[in-house]
Amino acid sequence: xxxxxxxxxxxxxxxxxxxxxxxxxxxxxxxxxxxxxxxxxxxxxxxxxxxxxxxxxxxxxxxxxxxxxxxxxxxxxxxxxxxxxxxxxxxxxxxxxxxxxxxxxxxxxxxxxxxxxxxxxxxxxxxxxxxxxxxxxxxxxxxxxxxxxxxxxxxxxxxxxxxxxxxxxxxxxxxxxxxxxxxxxxxxxxxxxxxxxxxxxxxxxxxxxxxxxxxxxxxxxxxxxxxxxxxxxxxxxxxxxxxxxxxxxxxxxxxxxx
Numbered sequence: 001x002x003x004x005x006x007x008x009x010x011x012x013x014x015x016x017x018x019x020x021x022x023x024x025x026x027x028x029x030x031x032x033x034x035x036x037x038x039x040x041x042x043x044x045x046x047x048x049x050x051x052x053x054x055x056x057x058x059x060x061x062x063x064x065x066x067x068x069x070x071x072x073x074x075x076x077x078x079x080x081x082x083x084x085x086x087x088x089x090x091x092x093x094x095x096x097x098x099x100x101x102x103x104x105x106x107x108x109x110x111x112x113x114x115x116x117x118x119x120x121x122x123x124x125x126x127x128x129x130x131x132x133x134x135x136x137x138x139x140x141x142x143x144x145x146x147x148x149x150x151x152x153x154x155x156x157x158x159x160x161x162x163x164x165x166x167x168x169x170x171x172x173x174x175x176x177x178x179x180x181x182x183x184x185x186x187x188x189x190x191x192x193x194x195x196x197x198x199x200x201x202x203x204x205x206x207x208x209x210x211x212x213x214x215x216x217x218x219x220x221x222x223x224x225x226x227x228x229x230x231x232x233x234x235x236x237x238x239x240x241x242x243x244x245x246x247x248x249x250x251x252x253x254x255x256x257x258x
Contacts, residue, residue, distance in 0.1 A: 001210035003256055008183075008214020011247035015239045018246065022119055030108050031234025034101070038230075053081045098178070098223045099147025101233045102185050106139035109241045113189035116245040125193065135192050142188050142198070146181040153177050175220055176213065180205075182223075183216025186237075186244035207258035211251055215244040 019025055102109070110132070117123050154174055161170040184205045191201040205212045222236040223229045251257050 003254075004208060004210030004251055005214045007251050007254075007256070008211050008243070008247045009217075011215070011243040011250065012218055012239060014246055015243035018116070018119075018242055019239070024112070024115065024242075027108065027112055027238050028235055031101075031105070031238065034104060034234050035231050050081045098182060098219065098233055099143050099150070101230075101237060102143035102147075102182075103140045105234060105237055106143060107136045109186070109237065110135050110139050110189055110192075112238065113241050113245045114193065116242050117190065117193065117249070120246065120249055135189075138192050138198075139185070139189060142201075143185050146185055150177055150181040175217075175224070178220035178223065179213050179216040180209070181216065182219045182240070183212040183214070183244070186215050186219070186240045187212060187248060189241060190245055190248045208251070211247055211257075215240065215247060218243075 019027070114125055118125070154177055157170055157173050157177070160166045184201075187205065188201050191204055196204060219233065219236050219240045222232045225232065248257070
């Protein structure tokens with residue numbers, strides 16, 4: 001397990017060099033575009049929802065447009081709901097951003113993992129649209145499944161945090177859970193090319209926990225950075241899927257896979 005962890009972490013250093021050497025840096029433009037899109041959608045969505053709630057409240061309280069208190073009350077209500085909606089959306093995004101980004105980027109990550117393996121091993125995978133769609137769908141389903149399981153387990157850990165002794169190790173346990181499920185998602189792209197079923201993939205991850213944890217730890221750490229974690233996640237995901245592909249093949253070459 002320790003050797004797997006070492007290979008998993010060292011693969012991140014190799015991934016950065018691999019991306020630069022093989023002219024794959026253009027993949028970073030995709031999460032950049034995604035960030036701009038999500039940022040714009042968040043601003044527009046917050047303004048739209050806040051405006052709708054404000055108008056409903058003003059009508060509910062019978063305040064006519066242009067009346068004595070219309071503008072004052074309207075501004076107070078608008079800012080109140082604007083701050084609340086912003087805060088709630090940030091909290092939700094903070095907890096689900098990792099899985100959400102992996103779902104959105106699944107076509108990109110599937111293709112990048114395949115390109116990485118082709119450069120590393122020379123393995124050719126002739127393009128088949130139906131098979132590609134199936135692989136992308138599996139990647140999105142795996143990411144969604146892992147996110148749901150991750151949130152359920154995290155919720156249980158947080159509840160157990162009320163026990164004094166458990167409270168001390170709660171942050172560590174939350175990180176371990178996140179790292180495992182993120183690592184699962186990144187490594188599964190290699191598993192799906194080998195036509196492993198979901199059940200077989202789950203068993204593969206459990207048997208190779210060291211590699212899985214190491215592959216997901218950097219992404220999990222990035223997500224947990226306050227305020228900017230969600231913005232960094234897409235860029236880190238590019239490195240993570242390359243690192244996962246490299247590490248699986250390296251562990252396999254050294255007969256460390258179970």
